[in-house]
Amino acid sequence: HLVESGGGLGKPGGSLRLSCEATGVSFDFDTMNWVRQAPGKGLQWVASVTYRDMFIHYADFLEGRFFISRDDTRDSMFLQMNSLRADDTGTYYCVRAGFRDWGQGTLVTVSS
Amino acid sequence: DIRMTQSPSTLSASIGDRVTIACQASQDVRTFLNWYQHKPGEVPKVLIYGVSNLESGVPSRFSGGGSGTHFSLTIDSLQPEDSATYYCQQYADLPYTFGQGTKLEIE
Numbered sequence: 001h002l003v004e005s006g007g008g009l010g011k012p013g014g015s016l017r018l019s020c021e022a023t024g025v026s027f028d029f030d031t032m033n034w035v036r037q038a039p040g041k042g043l044q045w046v047a048s049v050t051y052r053d054m055f056i057h058y059a060d061f062l063e064g065r066f067f068i069s070r071d072d073t074r075d076s077m078f079l080q081m082n083s084l085r086a087d088d089t090g091t092y093y094c095v096r097a098g099f100r101d102w103g104q105g106t107l108v109t110v111s112s
Numbered sequence: 113d114i115r116m117t118q119s120p121s122t123l124s125a126s127i128g129d130r131v132t133i134a135c136q137a138s139q140d141v142r143t144f145l146n147w148y149q150h151k152p153g154e155v156p157k158v159l160i161y162g163v164s165n166l167e168s169g170v171p172s173r174f175s176g177g178g179s180g181t182h183f184s185l186t187i188d189s190l191q192p193e194d195s196a197t198y199y200c201q202q203y204a205d206l207p208y209t210f211g212q213g214t215k216l217e218i219e
Contacts, residue, residue, distance in 0.1 A: 100158050
């Protein structure tokens with residue numbers, strides 16, 4: 001299972017750090033992803049990271065504000081969210097390569 | 113970026129009906145195409161992976177098909193619990209992209 005944490009209320013311009021931990025099954029060499037859904041909107045891929053951070057990719061709409069990383073010794077992945085905007089509000093999911101294995105999601109709300 | 117276009121955007125059908133949702137990709141996505149069912153407050157559920165492979169535990173009334181740029185999700189004998197929004201997604205090329213969703217309402 002994949003378990004996200006770190007969501008909550010963030011202020012515009014502020015920061016939040018999301019975490020995703022694999023329990024029971026290791027990350028192995030799988031690429032890991034973050035996917036989000038804003039309220040009333042569709043699903044949106046955010047970022048992906050390969051084993052040992054060798055290759056990292058971001059959605060263009062992030063404009064350099066978010067940073068993805070992983071710690072394969074702890075089967076954990078992170079999303080550092082900076083310069084938060086109201087439209088970053090939504091549920092963020094941790095998803096394994098192939099997109100068949102999803103975490104339960106963590107809710108991020110950006111509001112003053 | 114590969115654009116994924118679903119049709120229709122909304123769909124209303126009755127219990128027992130057969131419905132088909134189409135998904136067109138702007139480029140060839142080979143077999144890297146999944147279908148999801150998403151209900152409010154729940155995690156997106158994978159129905160079909162790799163174009164036509166039924167995910168474990170998913171009822172056999174769901175099926176997927178297609179190739180290249182044209183794909184479809186078919187639901188046979190609609191059930192009340194099938195009311196949800198359905199998404200296709202390509203993971204052939206970055207950035208990975210989803211269709212805009214098809215909201216299925218059961219009359």
